Amino acid sequence: MSEPPGAVTGKLRISSKLDPERPLASHAPIARFYTALVTGDLRSLQVLTERYHQDVNLVFEISKNELEWQVKSQASYGLSGLWALEERRELSTPLCLAARHGHPDCLRHLLRRGADPDLAPGGRGPLHQACLGGHSDCLELLLEYKADPNLRSEEGTAPLHLCTSRGSLRCATLLLRHGAAVGLPSEAGGDTALHVAARHPCGAANAELARLLLRRGADANAIDYDGVSPLGWALQGAASHRELRPHRTVQLLLNHGSRKIWPAAFAKVLKSCAAVPEVIEVLFNSYTQIPVSQEWAEAVPEEVFQQHQPFYESLLALAGTARSLQHLCRSAIRTHLGSRCHSLIPLLPVPKALQDFLLLEPEGVVL
Template sequence: MGELPGGAPEKLSFRPKAEPEGPPAARAPAGRYYAALLAGDLRSLQVLTDRYHQDVNLVFELGQEELEWQAKSRASYGLSGLWSLEYKRELSTPLCIAAGRGHAGCLRHLLRRRAAPDLAPGGRGALHEACRGGHAACAALLLEHRADPQLRGADGRAPLHLCAAPATLGCAKLLVQHGAAVDLPAEDTGDTALHVAARHCLYEHAQLYLARGAGVDRRNAQDETPLSVLCGQAPRDEDGCLQLCRLLVRHGADVEARDEARRGPLHKACGQANHRVVRFLLRRGADVNALDYDGLSPLGCVLRAAACKRELQPHLCVQVLLNHGSQKIWPGAFEKVLKSCAAVPEIIEILFNSYSQIPVAEKWAEAVPEEVFQQHLTFYESLFRLSGTARCLQHLCRFAIRKQLGSKCHRLVALLPVPKSLHGYLLLEPQGAVL
């Protein structure tokens, strides 16, 4: 199997299965070649390339049958149709297969026999595959053999854009050492390497890129900065997310940078109910009452997301926002908030206590599902008992003090000459009932 006329590498149509079809003679040595690459079997690979002269730049055509949904007609918009088997084709090379599986010995053998390091018939080169898998030894070998550290794949991404997991840090270091540009944008998303690090909360990657001069406020295709991207991610690691926020802000990240929807990092952190990042951004000067193109404030973002973020205690975001001077919701909209946030009674309590007095309407009870009412019986009974009555003097005193302190409640309450046991009360700490 040599090259086709014109020097193009020969293509092998090969569909790997647990039990390959056809007689052994039809499968060998090409089938063994592919199997050796998958297994990292260097001895077999040496025999196949040196004795059987298998082409080190051979292009494998890998395929598998997958079920795909086929619409019956365009008018159906995919709502009706049928499942049909579709043949999926993927092209790969020996280098890509070995690099993607971390078989450094096999990779070295192929490179010594002049395998082309930048051959990418399947849309990604061997360096892309090595970086995606976090195989630093393979990446080092490819770069030593002059693989292009900025080679773009079919999706417009360079190898550095595929360093998206903690295990890829070694690959990222090698790439920047060999001249990879940290501010190179991906063609499809516009993400730089720092955006990728922010999206996956990779602190050490971000440190590396910032030390290499990465633009901390570079924008992607959605007009997002890395800080904005980070704040829009679900807080899988709250400590790591907060540390990375601090790093970006320390390097000059704009806490008020708005994306194409006019949403800033604070909007996004509130939408993810990430109260620690919300508190951090507010202390760094983020506008607590900023509105996006839909007229939604950070408080509105929390309330919209609260029902599906209950495990993250979204009421803590509401409490922090109000203690930093967030405008309260219009009293007439309280019923709507009750409908969407009834399952998080702490939010209802905090909002209710932020006013001196809100008339409790009879129809509020209809907004709370029966199972939610029973689950939080003590709180909702205390709330609905206030229908037609005035709030207690203690609450009215709290409201007067908070009104006087305004947006500085979070800082000044601790300085008041009152018992410390009252600090939480003044800062709207939920009590489980209202009086």
């Protein structure tokens, strides 16, 4: 768990425009110190540290005024309420602020002066903040100064759980290199980093992040507290992230031995993922034989069917028929190789096109 809050040694109020009576005193050393950390002004930070803030482990209490919708009553058109100005208090440290905003030079200055890389009075440590922003250069520096890669936040998450931005691949690589536990579950939901990678696409590197975690021993069949596997999460979010090619993550998980969904539930997956036929194709081809029913045809919206007509015609044409011998041979090979499909199939002395077929590479139609 993170460090318990220490004594507050600096107070700072960040006032909104709606609170003009208590503006931020920008001339005060504590305010200038905060500004230097947020903006990455190393020179000012050095001067202020020397003159006023020799203790680089000081704890900020940052007060912010934020608008919050407060429900008052049930109206005929919905919930009735009003916007109220609420004061929020946040505890932080200079190191957390510099890591959150991605300023490695400021981090280095603070660390050289003895800043604690694991101090987390606000619930999240500097590593958590660096991961949230995808600031891999800051992360690397913190790890060099022996920050704990498995430090849990107040919510019970490790830094690896927060690798959800576009800079996540390098952040995750660094964390694993420095001893992060790849299968560590979060305390709140029991999800692993692989669950997070499957649930939160982070750009083109999404499948590569899943690949990295699987290569380092992540369990493709880990179940969170809701009983959902990484494959389950990948399927749930596929339709909203088609541009990120979610079928790659589904393919990776299946090639690493992920258990398939219950065949009777395939119609539900088809209904939610119909707009991403690559996902449907990869998942369908992972079964030796699965009955195609009329319910499947009803699950595909007409406009989606028209947009991907060749694929859905080939899929629905398999109703009441056996799969091709070619597919059955693929299934037999995959069953024999099990969770080692990803590593052994590329070693087979067969053409690349056949290797891709065995690895469930989508072709746009099913046989």
